Amino acid sequence: SAVISQKPSRDICQRGTSLTIQCQVDSQVTMMFWYRQQPGQSLTLIATANQGSEATYESGFVIDKFPISRPNLTFSTLTVSNMSPEDSSIYLCSVEQGINYGYTFGSGTRLTVV
Amino acid sequence: DAKTTQPNSMESNEEEPVHLPCNHSTISGTDYIHWYRQLPSQGPEYVIHGLTSNVNNRMASLAIAEDRKSSTLILHRATLRDAAVYYCILTYRGGSNYKLTFGKGTLLTVNP
Numbered sequence: 001s002a003v004i005s006q007k008p009s010r011d012i013c014q015r016g017t018s019l020t021i022q023c024q025v026d027s028q029v030t031m032m033f034w035y036r037q038q039p040g041q042s043l044t045l046i047a048t049a050n051q052g053s054e055a056t057y058e059s060g061f062v063i064d065k066f067p068i069s070r071p072n073l074t075f076s077t078l079t080v081s082n083m084s085p086e087d088s089s090i091y092l093c094s095v096e097q098g099i100n101y102g103y104t105f106g107s108g109t110r111l112t113v114v
Numbered sequence: 115d116a117k118t119t120q121p122n123s124m125e126s127n128e129e130e131p132v133h134l135p136c137n138h139s140t141i142s143g144t145d146y147i148h149w150y151r152q153l154p155s156q157g158p159e160y161v162i163h164g165l166t167s168n169v170n171n172r173m174a175s176l177a178i179a180e181d182r183k184s185s186t187l188i189l190h191r192a193t194l195r196d197a198a199v200y201y202c203i204l205t206y207r208g209g210s211n212y213k214l215t216f217g218k219g220t221l222l223t224v225n226p
Contacts, residue, residue: 033213042201043158043216092157096212102148102160103214 001097002027006106013083013113020079021109023093028073030096034066037090037108046091049076083113118202123221126192134187134220136202141182146205148214149176149187151198158201158216161187197224 005024013019023032034046046066047055055068070076080087090108097104119137126132138147149161162169162176164185169176175188189196201219205212 042218043214045213045215048213094157094214097160102150102163103158104160105157108157 001101002029002095002104004093004095004104004106006093006109008109009107010110011112013111015084015113017083018079018081019083019111020077021091021093023076023078023106025074025095030073032070032076033094033096033103034068034076034078035092035094035105037092039088043092046078080111083111085113087111088113118204118217120200120202120217120220122218123223125223125225126189127225128194129191132189132192132196132222132224134189134200134202134222135184136186137184138202138204139183141204142206144206146212147176147178147182147185148203148205149174150201150203150214150216151196152201152219153195153198161200192222192224194224194226197222 003026007022011019032049035043036046037043045058046061047057047068049055049068049070051070051073065081067079078091088111090110092105092108094103094105146163146165148163150158151161152158162171162174164176164178168178177186177188199219199221201216203214
């Protein structure tokens, strides 16, 4: 299965600043997915990133707050902009591995906003 | 998306089988049943999936009711490393690149 490298693994940021999270996959994939997991909660899909087109955002998430880049078939970034303490969460990227393998997830970026 | 219902938590003893139930009474004919688990401080991990027939792989077995309104994930011999949150997810699989919608899942505790 694919191996996903996600950076940084954790960060503590000041409110009002922005953080860019990187997701690198060791194989080419059509779509990459970004999730948020708030403390003690389940995962919520933020957006789907397709190479060469604008990301598709889920209800409650907007591009100005969570801009996404997808420059090639193995890489994507998610930026958390103008952060507030409510943005403190784990952010995970994911790719589909094909019908017999399901999704593979990165280990996540644990973000704390102070 | 069709919804699933899972118990909030379950407990098992090491080396005993574990049966994790999932109800999905509104499942449609094109919905696949997926199971993922999330170990502490890790991203979710694919466990197994199926459509109509029971499925087995190296990690677990998936038993699907004949009417598909429920399913059971079976861990044949629980180990301490199986302690995790287990998510039962329905996905429409008209093509590839479907979305996963996570519920609250079942927190499995394995006692030594």
